[in-house]
Each structure stands twice: as structure tokens, then as C-alpha cells.
Amino acid sequence: MARFDGKVALITGGASGMGRATCVRLTSEGCRVFALDINPSGLEETAAIVKDAGGTIETRACDVSSRAECFEAVDACVATFGRLDVLANVAGVLRLVHSLEMTEEDWNMVLGVNLSGPFFLSQAALPHLFETGGNIVNVASNAGFMGQSYAAAYCSSKAGIINLTRALAVEFFKKDIRVNAVAPGGTETQMMRGVSVPKDADVRLMLRATVPRPASPPEDIAAAIAYLASDDAKSIHGAILSVDNGMTAG
Numbered sequence: 001m002a003r004f005d006g007k008v009a010l011i012t013g014g015a016s017g018m019g020r021a022t023c024v025r026l027t028s029e030g031c032r033v034f035a036l037d038i039n040p041s042g043l044e045e046t047a048a049i050v051k052d053a054g055g056t057i058e059t060r061a062c063d064v065s066s067r068a069e070c071f072e073a074v075d076a077c078v079a080t081f082g083r084l085d086v087l088a089n090v091a092g093v094l095r096l097v098h099s100l101e102m103t104e105e106d107w108n109m110v111l112g113v114n115l116s117g118p119f120f121l122s123q124a125a126l127p128h129l130f131e132t133g134g135n136i137v138n139v140a141s142n143a144g145f146m147g148q149s150y151a152a153a154y155c156s157s158k159a160g161i162i163n164l165t166r167a168l169a170v171e172f173f174k175k176d177i178r179v180n181a182v183a184p185g186g187t188e189t190q191m192m193r194g195v196s197v198p199k200d201a202d203v204r205l206m207l208r209a210t211v212p213r214p215a216s217p218p219e220d221i222a223a224a225i226a227y228l229a230s231d232d233a234k235s236i237h238g239a240i241l242s243v244d245n246g247m248t249a250g
């Protein structure tokens with residue numbers, strides 16, 4: 001019996017990186033997955049990978065910063081699969097800019113995708129998760145525990161999702177529900193490969209957010225998400241699991 005046989009997960013950021021790896025991991029363990037992203041072609045690629053391996057996946061274009069789209073997506077997931085057991089909030093965006101030059105639009109976009117989206121999806125998903133004894137796994141970051149130069153919006157959003165995780169955990173103590181987060185460090189995904197450093201950035205200020213170890217493959221983060229989402233973690237509630245090669249160890 002696989003850990004997720006009979007279960008359904010809604011996974012954001014499913015077009016790429018950790019979100020794709022989580023779709024692959026959970027479906028390999030028997031889960032049916034409903035994947036969201038703003039990138040439809042990336043979702044198609046993920047769906048092809050999962051289906052080639054014999055997994056079950058449906059996809060939907062969704063901008064998670066839109067509350068209305070989040071609620072519609074949860075409705076569509078439950079209409080498709082009849083239940084919801086796991087919400088994995090993986091989608092995220094990173095902008096490195098000098099704080100004095102950050103635009104209102106970029107600030108709102110980063111907070112909207114990284115923090116508001118997971119909250120809106122939680123609002124929509126929780127009534128269904130109460131029915132199944134399900135759980136939420138958020139993706140935070142080492143940047144939620146430490147200051148990183150040129151990343152004020154990103155750090156704020158990731159610190160926010162850490163305490164959003166804890167706040168929901170204590171608010172729903174009396175429900176059959178778990179809420180946890182993973183906090184990755186440097187991970188080999190498009191976010192890391194494609195990040196642009198601001199002009200005139202002081203590289204010495206950025207070195208604090210590095211460790212003398214290779215970056216993690218996204219599959220390692222997916223394994224941690226799968227663990228927290230599974231019954232193996234049934235006593236874990238309100239926890240933030242660092243998967244950062246020791247970056248926040250000291």
C-alpha cells in the first residue's frame with residue numbers, strides 16, 4: 001500500500017522546479033494530483049512526465065495571487081477528484097532589487113504570490129481538508145529566518161508564510177488537520193538559475209546566504225513535502241522543516 005493511495009493533492013507551482021518534483025513524487029506514491037501554475041506549457045510538460053510514469057494528474061492555469069482564482073481552483077479540484085487531502089503551496093517568485101528602488105507593483109506581486117496566495121488557497125481548501133483529516137504543506141525558505149540583501153519583499157513574504165503556518169496550526173488545533181512548512185535553502189531550479197542580481201550589488205553582502213555545499217536537487221524538497229504530507233508525519237503540526245544544507249544552523 002503506497003502512502004498516498006486514494007488521496008488527492010492540490011499542488012501549486014506545478015509547472016517547474018519543486019512543484020513539478022512534488023507532482024512526480026506524490027503521484028509515484030499513489031496520489032492523484034491537481035496541479036496549478038500560471039505557466040500552462042510547463043504544466044503540460046509536468047502532466048506528460050507524470051502520465052508517462054503511470055500517474056494521475058489534472059492541471060489548471062491559475063494565478064495564485066487572485067483570491068477568486070484560488071477558490072475556483074479548489075472547487076475544480078474537488079469537482080474533478082471528489083475530495084482533497086493535501087494542499088501544497090509551492091509556487092513562488094523572487095525579485096532581487098535595491099530596496100529603495102522596489103516598485104509598489106513588484107512588492108505587491110511578491111507578497112501576493114508567496115503569502116496571499118497560500119492564505120487564499122488555505123481558506124478555500126480547509127473545509128475540504130477538515131472532511132478528510134488532511135493537511136497543508138507550505139514552502140517557506142531560509143530567507144524567512146534570516147535577512148538577505150536586496151530581498152526585502154521575498155524575506156518578508158517567507159517570514160510571513162512561516163508564521164502563517166503556525167497561526168493556522170494553533171487556530172485549528174481542535175480540527176483533524178495538520179499545517180506545516182518546509183524551508184528550503186539553495187535549490188537547483190529555474191528560480192535559482194534565472195535570478196538576476198541588481199546592478200551595483202555588493203556581492204559581499206550576498207555571501208551570507210550561501211553554504212559551502214552544493215545546492216539541493218528539487219527532488220530532495222519534494223521528498224520532505226511528501227513526508228510532511230504523509231501519515232508518517234501524523235504527530236507533526238505547526239512545524240517548519242529546514243531543508244537547507246545547514247544554512248540556518250548557525
Ligand SMILES: NC(=O)c1ccc[n+]([C@@H]2O[C@H](COP(=O)([O-])OP(=O)(O)OC[C@H]3O[C@@H](n4cnc5c(N)ncnc54)[C@H](O)[C@@H]3O)[C@@H](O)[C@H]2O)c1
Nearest residue numbers: 013015016017018038063064091092141186187189190191
Ligand atoms: N530555488 C531555491 O533556491 C529556493 C530556495 C528556497 C525557497 N524556494 C521556494 O520554493 C518554491 C518553489 O520555487 P522553485 O525553486 O521550484 O522555483 P521555480 O521558478 O522553478 O518554480 C516556481 C513556480 O511558481 C510559478 N508561479 C509564479 N507565479 C505564480 C502565480 N502568480 N501563480 C501560480 N504560479 C506561479 C512559476 O510559474 C513556477 O512554475 C518557491 O516558493 C520558492 O520561493 C526556492
